[in-house]
Each structure stands twice: as structure tokens, then as C-alpha cells.
Amino acid sequence: MYKESQHSKKGILLVNLGSPRSTDVKDVKEYLDEFLMDEKVIDYRWIFRALLVQGIILKTRPPKSAEAYKTVWTDEGSPLIVITEKIQKKLQKVVDVPVEIGMRYAEPSIETGIRNLVEKGVSEIVLFPLYPQYAMSTTETVIEKAEEVRKQKFPGIKINYIQPFYNREIYINCLAESIREKLPENFDALQFSYHGVPERHIFKTDPTKTCNLNDCCSRENNPSHQFCYRHQCFKTTETVIEKLNLPKEKVIVSFQSRLGKDKWIEPYTDETFETIPKKGIKNLAVVCPAFVSDCLETLEEISVEGKHQFTSAGGENFHYIPCLNDEDRWIDVVKILCEEKLNEFYLV
Ligand SMILES: C=CC1=C(C)c2cc3[nH]c(cc4nc(cc5[nH]c(cc1n2)c(C)c5CCC(=O)O)C(CCC(=O)O)=C4C)c(C)c3C=C
Numbered sequence: 246m247y248k249e250s251q252h253s254k255k256g257i258l259l260v261n262l263g264s265p266r267s268t269d270v271k272d273v274k275e276y277l278d279e280f281l282m283d284e285k286v287i288d289y290r291w292i293f294r295a296l297l298v299q300g301i302i303l304k305t306r307p308p309k310s311a312e313a314y315k316t317v318w319t320d321e322g323s324p325l326i327v328i329t330e331k332i333q334k335k336l337q338k339v340v341d342v343p344v345e346i347g348m349r350y351a352e353p354s355i356e357t358g359i360r361n362l363v364e365k366g367v368s369e370i371v372l373f374p375l376y377p378q379y380a381m382s383t384t385e386t387v388i389e390k391a392e393e394v395r396k397q398k399f400p401g402i403k404i405n406y407i408q409p410f411y412n413r414e415i416y417i418n419c420l421a422e423s424i425r426e427k428l429p430e431n432f433d434a435l436q437f438s439y440h441g442v443p444e445r446h447i448f449k450t451d452p453t454k455t456c457n458l459n460d461c462c463s464r465e466n467n468p469s470h471q472f473c474y475r476h477q478c479f480k481t482t483e484t485v486i487e488k489l490n491l492p493k494e495k496v497i498v499s500f501q502s503r504l505g506k507d508k509w510i511e512p513y514t515d516e517t518f519e520t521i522p523k524k525g526i527k528n529l530a531v532v533c534p535a536f537v538s539d540c541l542e543t544l545e546e547i548s549v550e551g552k553h554q555f556t557s558a559g560g561e562n563f564h565y566i567p568c569l570n571d572e573d574r575w576i577d578v579v580k581i582l583c584e585e586k587l588n589e590f591y592l593v
């Protein structure tokens with residue numbers, strides 16, 4: 246059944262994590278402050294979070310992070326923002342509603358993105374968090390922020406959220422094809438390195454309390470899977486390697502970018518890079534499917550630091566496989582996922 250929404254103007258907001266405004270230490274500090282003071286990222290009570298972030302992390306990390314950002318920054322700006330803009334421009338060419346971008350942290354913010362759409366007359370927004378797998382520190386914080394902005398600043402608009410898409414066949418086919426094209430001829434193993442999260446986050450967001458972070462994450466059916474980041478990473482890997490016809494023995498899954506002293510989900514990517522050459526893996530290909538666009542964590546932590554760790558430990562060839570970025574086949578997937586949600590506005 247069609248309702249009045251047939252006549253409301255629709256639009257798309259692509260949301261990514263965000264980057265500092267520049268590589269200046271003060272801009273990096275401001276960005277890290279906003280990012281790490283998000284209670285969905287560092288989920289301590291405010292006073293403990295402030296002590297840790299403002300009292301410790303922000304006193305030492307910004308200059309190091311700024312140096313790391315300098316190594317990946319381009320003339321156009323941060324790779325993550327530049328690539329998200331490219332996705333926006335390509336998508337805009339193939340859909341007939343306005344497309345804007347918004348970042349969870351720093352600018353252009355989610356509020357800026359929504360305002361840009363509203364100024365174009367949009368009142369029904371499909372918001373796409375650009376994360377294949379669900380996590381409290383990504384999907385959930387984006388939705389929470391967008392709802393806060395909607396209620397406080399734009400109470401008249403509707404937002405329809407695209408859910409994590411790690412189990413959508415169109416996405417898996419797209420990722421598998423992209424990897425297939427970029428795999429080197431000879432490799433001993435293909436490593437899937439996902440961004441890590443603290444173990445506590447997974448327990449916290451499991452409404453069924455049935456995930457124990459052991460075998461259950463790899464089981465076919467467990468009620469916790471809808472909110473289990475670890476399961477969703479395993480499932481992404483399993484379905485992609487099936488499409489690629491790769492034997493499980495040639496595949497490694499690991500988790501990168503941990504921060505602080507908490508226990509994060511294992512195994513840790515950096516430790517893996519240092520141990521596998523001794524087990525005979527000398528030629529390694531690495532892909533990072535938690536990120537749809539290349540960013541600091543892939544271009545610096547994996548392609549530069551990771552390569553160095555691997556080769557210093559006796560590895561010979563390290564081949565980084567770029568993210569989907571603005572590949573046409575990925576734009577096709579983004580278009581289909583957005584159109585599905587746009588159509589839901591017509592349904593009662
Ligand atoms: C892909 C999903 C991501 C998850 C899950 C995630 C969790 C998470 N991250 C931090 C801390 C940091 N992450 C940083 C950079 C960063 N993280 C993601 C994505 C996820 N993070 C991206 C895409 C980026 C790159 C941003 C860019 O500008 O390119 C950083 C900043 C860089 C640094 O100083 O190292 C921090 C810090 C935590 C604590 C966390 C889970 C709780």
C-alpha cells in the first residue's frame with residue numbers, strides 16, 4: 246500500500262568513521278578526543294573514561310597518530326574521506342535522489358550530512374553505516390548519533406537504517422571478485438585482518454547472553470550472531486573463501502588495531518605477522534574486510550607497519566589487497582542496498 250510518503254522527497258546519507266581535519270597534532274587530538282570519549286567506543290563510566298582518554302591517551306598519542314596520518318595523507322586530504330566522497334559521487338550518478346556523506350566523528354558530521362539533505366528538500370533519509378559487520382563502536386554509535394541529531398534538530402524527518410550486510414550474497418560476491426582480481430599468483434596464505442574490539446563489547450551487546458567467544462561464534466546457528474562482531478567476521482571470511490574455492494588451511498583470520506590494556510578478540514594481527522613466517526608462510530596476501538574504504542588502519546598499520554613486521558620476522562613477500570573503495574562493482578552493491586531501503590518508505 247502506498248502512503249503520502251510517495252510524495253516526500255527521499256535522500257541517501259553514507260556514513261563512515263571520519264578523520265582529523267588535518268595532520269596537525271591539535272586537530273588529531275581534537276578528533277581522538279571526540280572519538281575516544283564516545284561511550285560506545287570506550288565504554289567506561291564517564292569519570293574513568295575521561296581519566297583514561299584525557300588524562301593519559303591524549304597526553305601521548307596525538308603526536309604519534311599525527312605522524313602516522315602524515316604517511317597516508319594525500320593532496321586531497323584523508324584517504325577515508327576522499328574515498329567516501331568518491332563513492333558518493335559515483336552513487337549520485339546512478340540514483341535519482343540526493344546523496345550526501347556524514348562522518349561519525351569530525352567533519353562533515355552526521356548533522357552536516359542530514360542538513361545538506363534537508364536543504365535539498367529531503368524528509369526521508371536512507372542512512373547507510375558503511376560497516377559490513379555490526380559493532381557497538383561502529384553501527385550502533387552511528388545509529389544512536391543520527392537518532393540524537395534527528396530528535397534534537399530535525400524532528401520532522403524519517404530515517405531508515407541499512408543493517409550490517411556481511412551476510413548479503415551481493416556483497417560477498419563483490420568482495421570475493423575484488424579479492425580474486427588482486428590476489429598474487431603465488432601465496433602461501435591469505436590473511437583476513439579485521440579491526441578488533443574489546444571482548445567485553447561482544448558480551449555487552451549480546452542480548453541472548455549465549456556467546457562465550459569460543460566455538461559458538463563459528464557455529465552455523467547461535468542466537469547471539471545478530472550482534473556478534475566476531476561471528477560476523479568469521480562468516481564473512483567463510484563465505485568469501487567458499488566463493489574463491491580456497492582451502493581453509495590457506496586462510497588466517499586475525500584482529501588488528503587494539504588499544505589499551507583490555508583483552509581484545511584474538512588472534513592479534515601484529516602477533517600473527519611475527520609468528521607465521523617461522524611456520525613456513527613466506528608469501529602472504531592480506532585483506533581487511535571490516536573497512537570498505539582504505540584508511541589509516543589499512544594503509545599505515547597493515548601495508549607499512551604490517552609488512553615491516555612480517556618481513557623482519559623472515560617473511561618474503563607481503564601483498565596488501567586494497568579495500569573495495571570506489572570500485573564499480575561495489576557501487577552497484579551500495580545502490581542495491583540503498584534502493585531496497587528507499588522502497589521500504591513506500592510500505593506501510
Ligand atoms: C571497522 C570498524 C572499526 C571498529 C570496530 C573500530 C573500533 C575501535 N577503534 C578504536 C580506536 C581507534 N581507531 C582508530 C582508527 C580507525 N578505526 C576505524 C574503524 C573501526 N574502529 C577506522 C576506519 C579508522 C581509521 C580512521 C582514519 O582516519 O583513517 C583510531 C585513530 C588512529 C590512531 O590513533 O591509531 C583509534 C584510536 C577503538 C578503541 C575501538 C573499539 C572499541
Ligand SMILES: [Fe+2]
Nearest residue numbers: 456462473476
Ligand atoms: Fe559469538
Ligand SMILES: [Fe+2]
Nearest residue numbers: 440441502542
Ligand atoms: Fe578503530
